[in-house]
Amino acid sequence: MPLDTSFVARKFKQIGTRPLRPDGLDKVTGRARYGADYNAPGQLIALVLRSPHPHAKIKKIDTSKAEKLPGVKAIITSADLPDLTNGDRGMRDMLENCMARKKVLYDGHAVAAVAAIDATTARKALKLIKVDYEILPHVTDVDEALKPSAPVIHDDIFTDGVEPKPAKPSNNNKRATFGHGDIEQGFKDADFIVERSFKTEQTHQGYIEPHACVANVNPDGQGELWVCTQGHFVYRNQCAALLGMDISRLRVTASEIGGGFGGKTHIWTEPLALALSRKANKPVKLTMTREDVFRASGPTSSTSIDMKIGAKKDGTITAAHGVLRYHGGAFPATWAEFGAMTAFACYDLKNVRSDSIEVIVNRPKTAAYRAPSAPMAAFAVESAIDELAHKIGMDAVDFRIKNAAKEGTKSSYGPVYGPIGIGATLEAAKNHPHMKAPLGKNQGRGMACGFWFNFGGQTCTDINVTPDGSVTVAVGTIDVGGSRASIGLMAAEELGLPYEQVRVVIADTSSLGHNDMTDGSRGTFSTGMATVAAARNCIKELCKRAAKMWDIPEDAVEWVDGMAKPAGSNAGNFPPLSIKEIAAAAGNTGGPIAGHNELVADGAGVSFATHICDIEVDPETGLSRVKRYTVIQDAGKAIHPTYVEGQYQGGAAQGIGWALNEEYIYGKDGRLQNAGFLDYRIPVCSDLPFIDTMILEIPNPNHPFGVRGVGETSIVPPLAAVANAMSNAAGVRMTHIPMSPPRVLKAIEALKKH
Amino acid sequence: MSSVHVTTTINGDAVDFVCNADEPLLDVLRNRLGMTGSKEGCGTGDCGACSVTIDGRLVCSCLVLGAEVGGSKIETIEGMAKADVLHPLQKNFIAHAALQCGICTPGFLVAAKALLDNNPNPSEEEIRFGLAGNLCRCTGYDKIVRAVQATAKEMRGA
Amino acid sequence: MVEVHLWGALRPIVGGAHSVFVDARNIRELFKKLGEDYPSFEPHLKRGVAVSINGKIYRDMWDTELPGDAEIYLLPRIPGG
Numbered sequence: 004m005p006l007d008t009s010f011v012a013r014k015f016k017q018i019g020t021r022p023l024r025p026d027g028l029d030k031v032t033g034r035a036r037y038g039a040d041y042n043a044p045g046q047l048i049a050l051v052l053r054s055p056h057p058h059a060k061i062k063k064i065d066t067s068k069a070e071k072l073p074g075v076k077a078i079i080t081s082a083d084l085p086d087l088t089n090g091d092r093g094m095r096d097m098l099e100n101c102m103a104r105k106k107v108l109y110d111g112h113a114v115a116a117v118a119a120i121d122a123t124t125a126r127k128a129l130k131l132i133k134v135d136y137e138i139l140p141h142v143t144d145v146d147e148a149l150k151p152s153a154p155v156i157h158d159d160i161f162t163d164g165v166e167p168k169p170a171k172p173s174n175n176n177k178r179a180t181f182g183h184g185d186i187e188q189g190f191k192d193a194d195f196i197v198e199r200s201f202k203t204e205q206t207h208q209g210y211i212e213p214h215a216c217v218a219n220v221n222p223d224g225q226g227e228l229w230v231c232t233q234g235h236f237v238y239r240n241q242c243a244a245l246l247g248m249d250i251s252r253l254r255v256t257a258s259e260i261g262g263g264f265g266g267k268t269h270i271w272t273e274p275l276a277l278a279l280s281r282k283a284n285k286p287v288k289l290t291m292t293r294e295d296v297f298r299a300s301g302p303t304s305s306t307s308i309d310m311k312i313g314a315k316k317d318g319t320i321t322a323a324h325g326v327l328r329y330h331g332g333a334f335p336a337t338w339a340e341f342g343a344m345t346a347f348a349c350y351d352l353k354n355v356r357s358d359s360i361e362v363i364v365n366r367p368k369t370a371a372y373r374a375p376s377a378p379m380a381a382f383a384v385e386s387a388i389d390e391l392a393h394k395i396g397m398d399a400v401d402f403r404i405k406n407a408a409k410e411g412t413k414s415s416y417g418p419v420y421g422p423i424g425i426g427a428t429l430e431a432a433k434n435h436p437h438m439k440a441p442l443g444k445n446q447g448r449g450m451a452c453g454f455w456f457n458f459g460g461q462t463c464t465d466i467n468v469t470p471d472g473s474v475t476v477a478v479g480t481i482d483v484g485g486s487r488a489s490i491g492l493m494a495a496e497e498l499g500l501p502y503e504q505v506r507v508v509i510a511d512t513s514s515l516g517h518n519d520m521t522d523g524s525r526g527t528f529s530t531g532m533a534t535v536a537a538a539r540n541c542i543k544e545l546c547k548r549a550a551k552m553w554d555i556p557e558d559a560v561e562w563v564d565g566m567a568k569p570a571g572s573n574a575g576n577f578p579p580l581s582i583k584e585i586a587a588a589a590g591n592t593g594g595p596i597a598g599h600n601e602l603v604a605d606g607a608g609v610s611f612a613t614h615i616c617d618i619e620v621d622p623e624t625g626l627s628r629v630k631r632y633t634v635i636q637d638a639g640k641a642i643h644p645t646y647v648e649g650q651y652q653g654g655a656a657q658g659i660g661w662a663l664n665e666e667y668i669y670g671k672d673g674r675l676q677n678a679g680f681l682d683y684r685i686p687v688c689s690d691l692p693f694i695d696t697m698i699l700e701i702p703n704p705n706h707p708f709g710v711r712g713v714g715e716t717s718i719v720p721p722l723a724a725v726a727n728a729m730s731n732a733a734g735v736r737m738t739h740i741p742m743s744p745p746r747v748l749k750a751i752e753a754l755k756k757h
Numbered sequence: 758m759s760s761v762h763v764t765t766t767i768n769g770d771a772v773d774f775v776c777n778a779d780e781p782l783l784d785v786l787r788n789r790l791g792m793t794g795s796k797e798g799c800g801t802g803d804c805g806a807c808s809v810t811i812d813g814r815l816v817c818s819c820l821v822l823g824a825e826v827g828g829s830k831i832e833t834i835e836g837m838a839k840a841d842v843l844h845p846l847q848k849n850f851i852a853h854a855a856l857q858c859g860i861c862t863p864g865f866l867v868a869a870k871a872l873l874d875n876n877p878n879p880s881e882e883e884i885r886f887g888l889a890g891n892l893c894r895c896t897g898y899d900k901i902v903r904a905v906q907a908t909a910k911e912m913r914g915a
Numbered sequence: 916m917v918e919v920h921l922w923g924a925l926r927p928i929v930g931g932a933h934s935v936f937v938d939a940r941n942i943r944e945l946f947k948k949l950g951e952d953y954p955s956f957e958p959h960l961k962r963g964v965a966v967s968i969n970g971k972i973y974r975d976m977w978d979t980e981l982p983g984d985a986e987i988y989l990l991p992r993i994p995g996g
Contacts, residue, residue, distance in 0.1 A: 027851035030859030031843065033794020033834035037860060040793040123758065123777065164924045179991075180923030208996075209894050211798040211806055212860045261796070261860025262894050265996025293799040340924070340991050358923075371996035417920055417988040418967040456993055458974055484857035484895060522995035603976045645854040649896060653857060656897030680803035680892060688898040689885040705971060715996055 008532055008604075010702045010709045017496045018708060021645045024488040025507060026259070038215030038231030038258045043286035046217060047076050047118040049279050050125040051272060051289075052132050053299060054107035054114055057365040057673030058141035058156065061105060061134065064115060069131035074124035077283035078132070080115045084278055087247045096334040098245050100368045101274045107136070108156065108333035109365050110674040111298025113272075118279040118287045141365040141673040145330045146307045148174040148364045156363050160335055174363045176335035181343050181416050182356035189322025189354030193313025197391045201383040203722070203740040204666035205305040207297055208372050209657070209685045212261020214300060215290040218276035220246075222284060226253045230273055233263040233481050234520025238270055239512045245274045246281070253277075256511040257481055264657070265371030268522050271300050297678035301370020302667060304329040304338045308383040318397050318405045322354040323347055323415075327380060330362040332369040337361055342376035345719075346384050347415035348454040349425050349611065351408045355415045365673055371522065373654060374455040374715035378661065378722050382740060385451035385723030390736060399450055399727070400433045407452075424637030424701045425452060425611040431697055432613040437633040446619045446630060447732025453612050453719025457712025459604025460519035462533040465510070466494065466541045468596040472583030474500065476537075477510040479518025480530040484649060484714070486521075489642040493531045493708065497538035499565030500582060516601050524712025527642060528703075529604030535707050541598025548592040549580045608703040610711045612636035614655065614720040618728040625748030627729060629659055633695040639703040639711030651717045652694040658721025660686040666741050761824040767792075768836025776823035783807045785823035786833065794834040794863050798892065805891035808864040809833045815871040817890075834863035837870065845908045846870055855904035857895035865891050869905050877913055881906070917981045919945065920988045928955045942966055943977035963992035 029035040066078045081104040088094040102113045115132050119125040140154040147153055153174060161169050164178040190196060216230035226248060232238045235257040243253045260267060276289040291300065309326040325346050329339035339359035346357050357380075392402035407425045414420055432438070432450060442448060465477040476494045480486070487507040495502045519525070546560040549567030553560075559574035560567050566579035589596050617631035634651040641647040664684040668676040677683045702709025726737050735750040764773040767790070776785050781800075786792040786809075795818055798806035802817040809818045810832045837844045846869050849855070856862045865888065872879060872887040879887065884905050885898070893901065920934045929935050937952075939945035945966070949956045965974045967988040973979050974992055981987060 021854075023851055024854075026859075027856070028843075030856055030862050031847040031850050031866060032838055033792075033863045035859055036793070037796070039787075039797065042788075164927065166927050177924065180926075182923075210858075210860075211804055211892055211894055212796070212858070213798070259860075260858060261798075262858045264894070265994075268994070268996070290797075293801065293804075337991060341993050344991065344993070371994045373996035375994055375996045414970075417922065417990065418970045418972075419986055421970045456972065456995075458972065458993070458995065460974065485854065520995075524995060608971075645900075646857075649854055649857050649900065652897035652899045653895045657894070679801055680799050681801065685892060685894065686897075687889045687892060688902065689882075689889040691885075691898055693902070694897050694899045 008705060008707055010704050010706055012702065015496060017492050017502055018640070018642050019644065021643060022488060022492070022502045024485045025491065026487055035259045037212055037261050039290050041217050041229045041258065042288065043217050043219060046286040046288045047120060047283055048122045048125050049116055049118045049276055049287050049289040050122070050129055051113045051275065051295065052115040052129045053295065054103065054112045055110060055674065056107055056136055056138055057110045057143065058139040058154065059107050059136040060139060061103060061107060061114065062137055063135040065133040066115065069117065069128040072124065072128050072131060074120040075117060075128045076120070076285060077118045077279050078115060079275065079278050079282060083282060084245070084274065087245070094244060097241065097270065100334060101271065109367050111295065111367060113275065113299065116275045116279060118283050143364050143366055143669045143673050145305055145328050145362050145364060148330065148362050149328070156333060156365065160363065175360060176363055177337055177361040179340050179343065179359045180356065183413065184354030186322040186324050186354045186356050190313045192315065192321045194316040195391060195394045196311065196313040197387045197394065198311040199387055199738055201308045201310065201386065201738045203306045203379045203382060205302050205366065206372065206661050206665045207302040207683065208264035208266035210262025210264060210266060213291045213293055213296045214267065214271055216273050216276050217286055217288045218273070218280040219286040220277055220281040224248060224252055226277060228253065228255045228273065228277065229258060230255060231258045231260045231267060233260065233267045233483065233522055235481065236479060236512050236517045237520050238273060241270050242274050242277055246277055254511060254513045257509060260481055260483055263483055264373045265375060265522060266301050268520050269301050269370045293680065294678045297683060298675050299367055301368055303372035303375065304331070304369050306379040308379065310383040310387045312387045312391055314391055314395060316395060318395060318402050320350060320352055320406045323352055325357040325380065325383065326360065327357065328360045328362055329376060330364045330366065330369065332366045333363060334368050335361065335363060336369055338369055338376045342380035344416040345377040345454055346380035349408055349452045350406045351412040352415055357415065373657065373718045377453065377455055377719045378658060381451065381453050381719045382722035382726065385720065386726050389449065389727045389730065400429060403452060404429045421704065422701060423609060423611060424699055427699050427701060428611055428613040428635045428637060431635045431699060432615055435615065435633060435635065435697065437615045437631060437695065440617065440631060442617060445622060445732060446617060447728050447730065448615065448617050449724050449727025449731055450613060450615045451720040451723035451727060453716055454609060455524065455716040455719055456609055457524035457528060459529040460525055461517050462529045462604050463516040463518050463601045464530065464533040464537040465515060466537045466598040468541065468582060468586050470586055470589065472581065472586040474498065474505045476505060476507045476534060477515060478507065478530050478534065479510055479515045480526050481521040482509060483521050483526065485646040486526045486530065489527050489646060490530055490534055492642050493534050494538055497535050498542065499562065524610065524714040528706060528710050528712045531642065531708065531710055532604040532706060533600045533602050536600035536602055537598040540600060541596065544596050544598060545582065545585055548585050548589065548596065551592045552580065552588060553577050608639065608705060608711050610637055610713055610716040612716045612720055614724040616724040616728040618725060618732050620729060620733040620747065622733060622751050625744035625751065627663060627747060629692060631692055633697065634717055635697040635699065636713060636716055637699045637701050637711060638713045639706065640700055640709035641698050642708065642710060644698060647698055647713055648696045650714050651696040654715065654717025655694050655721055656686050656691060658718045659691065659725060662722045662725035662741060664741050664743055763823060763827045765826045765829055765831060767831045768833060778824055780823045781819050782821040782823045782826055783818040786818060792833060792835055796860055796863060805868060806861055806864040808867040808891065810867060810871055815868055834867055837866060844870065845911055849904040849908045853900050853904040853907060855896065855900040861891060861893045865893065865901060873909055873912065877909060879909060917983060917985065917987055922990055925959060925989060928953050939981060941977065941981055942973065942979045945981060965990045965992045
């Protein structure tokens with residue numbers, strides 16, 4: 004029977020409280036084990052040799068000297084990674100990104116890897132490997148790559164989505180369009196139009212833990228992998244496929260993860276570690292250096308966006324058109340498409356169009372970064388919207404309220420919305436005390452909206468009642484930020500037990516069926532759904548056992564407040580049975596008691612947010628400081644409010660860093676200049692104020708507790724909120740992210756001249 | 758590559774080890790002594806995840822050589838709790854949800870303890886600048902600062 | 916018979932139309948029929964599309980029913996971060 008996952012309004016006993024997380028003790032004592040904290044006996048240390056050129060043919064790789072170095076046990080190149088992808092372009096690109104085959108495609112692209120008895124030997128060995136390159140012209144800018152003069156990076160990519168199909172290969176792998184209505188007429192009907200072009204530079208998720216794994220492949224083809232990842236099942240499937248192993252022969256155990264934000268949803272060096280282990284017949288530990296993480300994992304896209312929005316003088320938007328150019332790094336992808344889908348999602352528009360243009364450049368392979376592609380699109384839209392409101396003479400919030408999407412609105416990406424929270428977050432923002440806080444000299448206030456999808460996906464949960472009546476919940480979704488506590492709360496709520504009686508663990512890949520990754524804000528949403536389902540199955544079994552103990556029919560037992568009770572007076576006059584008592588008798592009534600569930604948590608909702616930012620700009624240096632920041636977001640139902648606040652604050656901080664300081668700087672030589680935390684400047688403690696949060700709860704009708712995914716949306720509004728605040732503080736409309744001091748100063752000086 | 762024999766004190770215990778001359782203290786702790794509580798986030802002294810104190814002074818252990826610490830008193834995250842009694846900072850970090858993924862937490866705890874040991878009544882600004890050498894990517898620092906404030910208050914009052 | 920709306924990148928496959936009518940009762944039948952009627956759909960279906968049914972987005976479940984009067988959209992399968 005299919006699980007009914009519809010929301011049921013009720014008074015919660017545990018959900019919404021703030022108990023301590025079960026893994027907290029290990030994490031504050033240094034006992035918790037992350038990717039690099041595990042060592043296998045007899046392990047080798049692996050290091051990767053990377054290309055110093057952004058684009059070059061590999062003529063020859065000579066590993067002979069390195070192989071002779073005492074202590075070196077295995078060296079691999081692409082020759083050790085045969086292409087088993089059988090025409091699957093996505094997998095083939097993944098393989099080629101892990102290690103270059105005929106060409107290197109970006110500064111940092113792996114060309115060889117070494118496993119040796121220690122790091123010192125491995126480093127020496129890398130120096131002894133000779134690679135013969137034929138340097139090719141390169142291109143790293145998203146707009147430059149589209150020019151006819153740009154070097155074409157792949158000669159087998161022809162633009163998809165244009166008719167007729169082009170005859171010549173290009174760096175533009177795809178085009179697509181979303182929208183409805185008649186924008187030409189819409190712009191004709193407008194009294195005011197804002198038309199601007201925007202650029203955002205490339206950023207990295209910036210997780211503090213570099214990628215790390217320990218791989219062990221036996222001669223019989225069985226393998227084990229210890230790794231930090233957002234999805235150990237996905238890593239297992241992909242590594243097994245690339246190495247030609249049956250999926251069931253590779254067992255992946257996820258370590259605790261030190262940050263991911265989308266960057267650990269993709270394999271980078273794990274297949275190399277497995278291949279080295281297979282060749283050396285020993286365990287291999289491979290940790291990426293911080294420099295390698297910046298150069299060769301998966302940053303987000305840099306973008307170039309044209310935005311045109313028109314409105315009548317009464318504030319009604321009549322037309323909106325965006326053209327979005329994003330790159331996927333050196334491999335074809337569709338990041339611009341996701342930007343195009345989300346760009347106008349907050350608004351009720353009769354005439355709207357977004358065009359996406361996908362580009363290939365000599366940069367590392369782009370990966371998801373928390374609401375991937377949305378922050379850049381929102382920056383462009385929300386900046387233009389703010390400017391338009393100003394032109395009309397309307398308040399920024401009121402203008403958005405007037406045009407906000409609501410239940411029944413046709414979204415700009417197609418489907419009609421169910422109940423959504425954009426209006427509520429805007430009203431809450433309008434009335435928030437932040438709006439009344441006084442502003443000092445050189446200070447300005449700005450706000451912006453944002454949106455992100457969240458999804459469900461394949462999820463598997465095991466609930467086991469132990470002989471003393473305590474409960475273990477085994478889930479397959481990685482805990483990135485404290486979700487073990489929320490899952491424990493949901494299991495406890497459904498079973499009617501105290502939170503302390505439930506223990507949640509993340510199982511390895513051999514112990515549960517496939518689970519999708521922790522991404523898409525799906526962790527609490529889908530694992531929650533599967534946990535509720537498993538708990539309901541468990542309850543059925545517990546009632547069955549109670550019925551046996553009382554000798555009454557199964558359907559005469561109900562589960563109330565964590566106890567089995569006879570259902571109605573005809574069933575019998577038995578005192579209730581606790582889970583402890585039922586568990587104690589389990590051996591006699593049928594054996595161990597469990598509840599299990601596999602499901603696809605599908606039909607997830609969407610999450611909206613409004614942010615308010617106060618910024619102070621020093622007109623002499625261009626340096627800016629965020630003085631006050633508020634996040635207002637719809638969570639559907641906050642299972643553990645403290646962790647929801649944490650997600651809001653963390654996403655906002657990343658967005659602020661993106662808005663003000665963070666960027667990948669490539670030189671004319673196509674090399675990354677700032678591959679470290681000193682010059683890739685993420686916010687530090689002294690850069691930020693306290694970040695105020697407000698959780699709205701408009702229940703998601705498709706989840707038993709009303710949960711909406713919350714992890715990603717909070718990174719979407721900050722770029723524009725900060726830009727709009729800066730516009731009000733210094734009078735300059737910034738169109739290039741990040742708004743670093745030199746750029747701001749330049750804009751201020753240009754303004755002074757006029 | 759020459760090896761060095763070092764005798765030192767770590768978390769109150771006498772320890773001796775052999776390491777390469779060019780080996781960072783962080784690698785000695787993690788790889789030779791099995792003390793993986795201090796983390797490597799960058800290896801270049803920019804992130805603070807490897808924070809320890811040497812003779813009461815807060816340092817990045819990736820910037821200190823194992824060979825340099827002979828005769829010193831080193832304190833790491835592993836020594837912060839006394840048997841099963843957590844330091845108030847550790848207790849409050851959990852209570853105030855000052856950690857999400859937790860990778861930066863050991864570094865922050867060592868740095869915050871060094872801050873409070875030197876300044877039991879820090880202002881918000883002093884806390885923020887005192888912890889500016891530790892990077893966190895998950896929390897936005899809000900709950901970390903609140904946890905430190907709560908701890909300072911508690912330790913002054915207790 | 917359900918009306919399935921297509922996003923821009925898929926429209927050239929059906930000669931530029933914004934929607935097509937397909938005789939399908941669930942997602943699996945929908946993909947099967949589309950693949951049969953328009954072979955150029957195959958690579959897209961293989962890469963993964965999401966199906967929006969009355970605003971709810973489904974990414975996986977083949978036996979999800981398509982009510983006859985539902986608003987159905989084929990959308991790109993969005994990744995998360």
